[in-house]
Amino acid sequence: MSSATGPIVSIQDVHKHFGNVHALRGVSIDVVKGQVLVVIGPSGCGKSTLLRSINGLETIDSGRVIVDGTVIDSQHKNINTVRAEVGMVFQQFNLFPHLTVLENLTLAQTKVRKRNAEESKQIAHDLLKKVRIPEKAQNYPAQLSGGQQQRVAIARALAMNPKVMLFDEPTSALDPEMINEVLDVMLDLAREGMTMLVVSHEMGFARNAASNVIFMEAGQIIAKGPPRELFDNPSNERMRQFLSKILH
């Protein structure tokens, strides 16, 4: 389906309005397989909206979003197939509270991927090892710390074998001492070559893992480049101000 060289996610001149607010003003990005793209910017700049439009949680007014060769159209029948290829991690974890950790990981595998119970459990256990909480399989989400919940959420998304992972401020709702355990898991993923789009203000993660950083403001991309270039030598005045505020 996808060509080896083409972008796995292609966002082309996307516009989005919320009532009178012009949330995205002609955003274009290409993400190549294996790339880690970190999106930063002040709140309300459209970062989350951009991310959510990639798996059709947000409809777009104009432009195109193409994931792995398929045009995203939330009205289209194939939207579920495309979504299964795009893992999403939310700020508020959004684990299913009525299911155990294991069931959280197996539900979509059996219902969407049509794997049998045995296979999906095996995959779930392997992923829980990967995110370093194999002992919590039978617990309910409410019995886990925030950091553990977010790692389960990452494992749940990975269980679908997505081609791309989207992270929408994955550490913003966490206590400071739990941020690193989540970032470590994300770093592992990046090193393994997972294609990732990350909305985050964790500059350490951006420096270590990002192949590119995008700075957005008012629905537009203002600056783009490798993290070192962008952070150490910001050419854009607005970005310089923003960085000086979040780096302290």
Next chain:
Amino acid sequence: MQGPAGSGAPRTPQATPISAQSRAVDQLANLPYWLIFILLAGILLIYLYSSNETYVTALGRILNGVVVTIYVTAISYISALILGLAAGLGRVSKNKVIYNVATLYVQVIRGVPILVQLLFWAFVIVPLVIDGVNALGQWLTPILGDPNALTTVRSRDIDFTLRCIIALAFAYGGYEAETFRAGIESIGRGQMEAARSLGMSYPQAMRYVVLPQAIRRVLPPLGNDLISMLKDSSLVSALGVRDMTQEARLYASASFRYIETYTTLAFMYLVLTLILSAVVRFVETRWKQM
């Protein structure tokens, strides 16, 4: 050694009787006096039954209707849950046609008294449907060949118990629809989004993620409605269905023993609702633990 023991010793024996006493007062104050009152009333009734032949006769007549009361309540309630779930899902649907049909149903149901709804189903809708079926049968006779295929449905074939069950089911279905809607809307949007982002379809996300949480949350109101349904089932007596109330009315009007009959009737409903609320509470705690 002397200090703490000396200061502690007089305090302890002093403190113990006070706390024991206050605990006893507490327990006394927290006794379920309402239940004791009902039990006493029950004992009084039992005494009356042993001393008064009329009470026994009245009770015997009313018990003839208890099966009908329970049967009507159970079937109507289960049907109402199914209708209510369907309409509740319609109320949160993005499909405008489904949303409007469900909302129309809920608004009409909630705007008409249940007794009037019973009369309307029994004497307007059911006869109209029967006429419609017969007209269709007449029209189809040349095609089907058999003149009796669809033309033999008579109004009396649909008995009034069934008409009442249909009416109660639709009436309560309207109320349950709003209960289910509220439950579904109380589950955060993030749950639906997480399920959808895993590739689940809307029906899958509803069935496996949103509804299991929503239904657990609305169990208390659903339980209350079961108890209300038991009480409202007495309305079927207005159409001559021989439930407990109708049996009581027949006996009272024949014997003129109004006091004995209606006291027994009221107490029978009270006993049934108390049993039912105990069952509902039990089910709720079991579900909460799961």
